[in-house]
Amino acid sequence: MKSHQIQLTAYPKGEPGSDHFNLVEVDLPALRDGEVLIANRWLSVDPYMRGRMSGIKTYVDPFPLNGPMEGGAVGEVLESRSDAFKKGDWVMSMQGWRDAYVADAKLVQAIDASILPPQAYLGIAGLTGMTAYVGLKRQIALKDGDTIWVSAGAGAVGSAAIQFSKAMGAKVVATAGGAEKVAYCQSIGADAAVDYKAVDNLAKAIREAADGGVNAYFENVGGTHWTAALEVLKPKGRIAVCGMIQRYNDTSAQPIPDNLTNIIAKSLRIEGFIVSDHMDLRKDFITDLSNWMMAGKVSGEETVREGLANMPNAFLGLFKGENRGKMLVKL
Amino acid sequence: MKSHQIQLTAYPKGEPGSDHFNLVEVDLPALRDGEVLIANRWLSVDPYMRGRMSGIKTYVDPFPLNGPMEGGAVGEVLESRSDAFKKGDWVMSMQGWRDAYVADAKLVQAIDASILPPQAYLGIAGLTGMTAYVGLKRQIALKDGDTIWVSAGAGAVGSAAIQFSKAMGAKVVATAGGAEKVAYCQSIGADAAVDYKAVDNLAKAIREAADGGVNAYFENVGGTHWTAALEVLKPKGRIAVCGMIQRYNDTSAQPIPDNLTNIIAKSLRIEGFIVSDHMDLRKDFITDLSNWMMAGKVSGEETVREGLANMPNAFLGLFKGENRGKMLVKL
Numbered sequence: 001m002k003s004h005q006i007q008l009t010a011y012p013k014g015e016p017g018s019d020h021f022n023l024v025e026v027d028l029p030a031l032r033d034g035e036v037l038i039a040n041r042w043l044s045v046d047p048y049m050r051g052r053m054s055g056i057k058t059y060v061d062p063f064p065l066n067g068p069m070e071g072g073a074v075g076e077v078l079e080s081r082s083d084a085f086k087k088g089d090w091v092m093s094m095q096g097w098r099d100a101y102v103a104d105a106k107l108v109q110a111i112d113a114s115i116l117p118p119q120a121y122l123g124i125a126g127l128t129g130m131t132a133y134v135g136l137k138r139q140i141a142l143k144d145g146d147t148i149w150v151s152a153g154a155g156a157v158g159s160a161a162i163q164f165s166k167a168m169g170a171k172v173v174a175t176a177g178g179a180e181k182v183a184y185c186q187s188i189g190a191d192a193a194v195d196y197k198a199v200d201n202l203a204k205a206i207r208e209a210a211d212g213g214v215n216a217y218f219e220n221v222g223g224t225h226w227t228a229a230l231e232v233l234k235p236k237g238r239i240a241v242c243g244m245i246q247r248y249n250d251t252s253a254q255p256i257p258d259n260l261t262n263i264i265a266k267s268l269r270i271e272g273f274i275v276s277d278h279m280d281l282r283k284d285f286i287t288d289l290s291n292w293m294m295a296g297k298v299s300g301e302e303t304v305r306e307g308l309a310n311m312p313n314a315f316l317g318l319f320k321g322e323n324r325g326k327m328l329v330k331l
Numbered sequence: 332m333k334s335h336q337i338q339l340t341a342y343p344k345g346e347p348g349s350d351h352f353n354l355v356e357v358d359l360p361a362l363r364d365g366e367v368l369i370a371n372r373w374l375s376v377d378p379y380m381r382g383r384m385s386g387i388k389t390y391v392d393p394f395p396l397n398g399p400m401e402g403g404a405v406g407e408v409l410e411s412r413s414d415a416f417k418k419g420d421w422v423m424s425m426q427g428w429r430d431a432y433v434a435d436a437k438l439v440q441a442i443d444a445s446i447l448p449p450q451a452y453l454g455i456a457g458l459t460g461m462t463a464y465v466g467l468k469r470q471i472a473l474k475d476g477d478t479i480w481v482s483a484g485a486g487a488v489g490s491a492a493i494q495f496s497k498a499m500g501a502k503v504v505a506t507a508g509g510a511e512k513v514a515y516c517q518s519i520g521a522d523a524a525v526d527y528k529a530v531d532n533l534a535k536a537i538r539e540a541a542d543g544g545v546n547a548y549f550e551n552v553g554g555t556h557w558t559a560a561l562e563v564l565k566p567k568g569r570i571a572v573c574g575m576i577q578r579y580n581d582t583s584a585q586p587i588p589d590n591l592t593n594i595i596a597k598s599l600r601i602e603g604f605i606v607s608d609h610m611d612l613r614k615d616f617i618t619d620l621s622n623w624m625m626a627g628k629v630s631g632e633e634t635v636r637e638g639l640a641n642m643p644n645a646f647l648g649l650f651k652g653e654n655r656g657k658m659l660v661k662l
Contacts, residue, residue: 222591241594255586260553263572263603270601272594 001028005098011055021312037079042119044072045314045327071096074118115290123326124300132160133285134278135240139271140216144169152220154181167297173209203231230262241272301325336429342386352643368410373450374427375403376645376658402427405449446621454657455631462606463491464616466571470602471547475500483551485512498628504540534562561593572603632656
């Protein structure tokens, strides 16, 4: 059987172009014991892929030149020599940028396409959504009637956290940088949204937007946002520390004001987490997400391009702002 | 019936002397419904009482002149017109500095003198010990085999936390300021103790004393200690935030280095608490403490003076360093 795949022909300097990509036909090997043959139906298109096209090793190897690239993908099992899968099963893998592949069954993960659209597993039902869910459920233990502040509300995790918090019955104050991102937070359900770049006193702005204070804070930013959070949290407030992007971009860490006595005075609970430590919640997540999507409380917004040959254009489109929500290629 | 009480005759400026106190005999009123008559057996002698002798209102009123002073006390019920108590019951109250009193039964608290010596309720079995216990049990969830760093180890809460941590099977690294306090931490069971005033790099010193890092941190200090804790905690480390005395003494808060990304990178859990929110643990605390004391694992060190007339001298002795552990007067 033949497979078609997109290969990288050179490591682009600056903005990549369509001439850096090539559509190649390859022969697939015959299945051995324990292997599966998969036809991909949806390919994930993500900004992080640019990093692997630089030719420089970071925490992960660069894509090879003139070889298969990786990326999230969901597909159907065409043939199986593994007990774990049968023909017609839906699976998720990192074998993207191609229409079919043969792989060890251990390298693909079963997904339940009966309760969620299969492509949702590349977006809001994937690790991004799971990260938001874990923070809200386990670290914050968000309750109906709570008020929560979600920082970086227009980001991937933040926008999931806004929607899930609303679905869980909370009032949501979001922060983001710039009018466009603020409008986006409101469009997906935030009760109030604050442009942190446009206010002098962030704590005061949050307190006003939240009618006094918040019970929980979803931390994606750090620095000035952390300091404000300790001010605006109410007694017994909870912080899920998911990311601190303000700090990552500093070349040297700025000192922060020491307002930590708020932790005692208000009996705050603060917990950092890494989603992979909490995969025991995955089944609950898929069930809750399915119910929320059916009730129209959560929408995984998608921009869809058709056909493997359009994969490079879909990728290049990310950098031209062509997508709203998750960018996907349908095969 | 007559009661004898110590009264303050003037608000001392600087160091108080015995001439500021007067032993007075007063008549006790007859009991009304709901009241109890108590004979005190043990009086608590505490440094904080000096603040109430200044004549200045802080968070609590100053002691009156030529009237009864307050303080922790335990005693026996001599007569009861309340269903809550019968003759011979042991109770704790704030009706100290006197040998007997009549009070509404709601103002006294029952104590179990069959499982702990009654005077222990004024020391390690009182709020100080309870504070250490709550932090270790609930916020930190200390486990057998954990290594814990206890800051301000020579203080009232810190010294209880050292002893309880050892009784719970943990390895303890303590910090304190000065050689004498360090030696005291070791004398009550700390496996290692660090003089934070004598080291250039606190995190390095803790790491060496702890053979690599700690699983938990009992926070009594804040500032430089907090920063070091985020460095030396191991993955899944827990911090109970009990006090931040370094910060209280600052007239203006010093900024602290932003090393908060450790909270995510190591999935740390940090929780502030106030002991009064956790009184549901009191019964467990008394049971555990009783077992630990019987097994010789915890000792509530006491310095005892005899007789009500010696109460002023016992109090003045606090400021001359005459006590080791809790200062008490036995009646």
